[in-house]
Amino acid sequence: MTEASAQGAGPGVFGVVDVGGTKIVAGLASATGILRTERLSTHALRGPDDIVDRIARALTGLSSAPDLAPMSAVGLSVPGPLDRRSGVVHFTPNLLWQHYPVADRLSQRLGGIPVLIDDDANCAALGEAWQGTGQGFAHLVCLTIGTGIGGAIIIDGTLVHGHQDLAGEIGHMVIVPDGPPCACGHSGCLEAVASGAAIGRLGAALLTQNESPALARLAETRAGQVDADLVFQAAAGNDAACQAVLGKAAEHLGAAVASLIQVLNPQAVVLGGGVMSKQNAAWLIPAIQANMNRHLFEVQRGAVQILRGELGDAAGLWGALQLVAPLARDVLPTGVLG
């Protein structure tokens, strides 16, 4: 126990990591706040061990500052269905992991400190409920609409994990039973018809069919690549075909949100993720609400708020911190606590 670490960032210093399909944010945090962060590219094709190595190096680098107590645990937000107890990710379509024991592997590279994991949508919900839009709602449903669609459910202030840690897979609710194929291997999932990737795909199809001159012009500046943001831009410029694509996505999201309200009766639904930029949300949330209201009882309609997640990318890090913050007193050596 050196003097330097004792006067460090307080009783607990935690690693917090949010692993995404294209980028990773690694950070250091005290039990109540994020101290510093570093961004890495994911490079999914290099495989999971390579990702874990680079996360370990980043955390080691961040925590080597002389004014910090040693890192005592890591909270890790990862995509994909997983098992919290074993720390194994079952599979992640975007990262190509299969039954990967990410918690053990990262722990091994960090001298054996505890690594606690939860999925990215759960971490984002924990973050929004703790520090963001979800504050003060005991009954909350969260959707993370990005490349895919993740979800999380909070009932009476507690995150619902289900009996295998698989609850909250809102992106794989069945919306169009014989609909388009989904990254999960099935078809007609919400994610397959209303995610950022789905909107991008539908936009690309408009280009192929030459149905949206506005989108074609915007795509020229991006080497012909279409993503959801470009479809939103063209729609904002009054392109009818792009508006129809987004209208259909809002219809599906509205139906899914209505079903969730029928089943769970939450006080609020928080919509976050890359697709929910301030600009996009200004159009998308009212459109989702209008579609949702078509399927709600009068008594439900005024009683649920549909809100945009405020924390953006930071939600996952705050959630990762909430995985480990409760460990502070149990895990840290007494010297650090004193």
Place this chain on the structure above:
Amino acid sequence: MTEASAQGAGPGVFGVVDVGGTKIVAGLASATGILRTERLSTHALRGPDDIVDRIARALTGLSSAPDLAPMSAVGLSVPGPLDRRSGVVHFTPNLLWQHYPVADRLSQRLGGIPVLIDDDANCAALGEAWQGTGQGFAHLVCLTIGTGIGGAIIIDGTLVHGHQDLAGEIGHMVIVPDGPPCACGHSGCLEAVASGAAIGRLGAALLTQNESPALARLAETRAGQVDADLVFQAAAGNDAACQAVLGKAAEHLGAAVASLIQVLNPQAVVLGGGVMSKQNAAWLIPAIQANMNRHLFEVQRGAVQILRGELGDAAGLWGALQLVAPLARDVLPTGVLG
């Protein structure tokens, strides 16, 4: 306190009532078992006050036996969205109640004893979880498939009510967004495409179109009236049109159950209600499972049981008893407890 009542059914005697669209079962129970019951016709068109009067008379009659302690509280299972605290039923399409304070009204007619209410699907789930198929599952989803479709969710052993007591409205999940009209006033709800009433309606349409000679023959014995059971009978006799109707219902139920599993990750889904007779269930449950599996991850598929509710009509009464049984020590006069 007479000697007779002191040697009665034990410390607590409760009224338990299950109000259905066509019949009502009223009963007396101890904290651990149902002692005697009486059936009434609902006669919905006579209005809610008339129903409450007849329930009160039935309970008074049942409890007037000389060997019983006085009735100390009533647990009441009623259809429709409701508010447990105020004891008001918001609306019930089948009973034509609107903002009806059923708990207060029944309490007034029973000398002011407490009347606790919950909706019929929640009560059925409480019953199945306590005494029936749901025993031993901490994470449970229940569907009651009868004239309508009700639902209930148990997470970590606790019934989920949501913030307005409106959780569990599984029958109003959106399954076919622009589908047929539902009794709730909207369209495309699960109830509108897969309930007993929906199956009966689709059967009647087959008759109108002269598409099912087998069903027509069966309907002759019932003055041309078609209900779900008749469609099941014709399908069991290899009638292709009726098999197609049930196949479609199983497809919708399978999709809804899959969505619920994605969202809640339960250990079991219990299917009860009038449509789930032993005979019907023997065909319907495997068909629902096959459709459901098309939408589940491998890791979910083997880990959830789809089971038939064992208690049938009694589920609601057991659930109603569970509403009041915990009151035993609080409500009963000491003399009775001693």
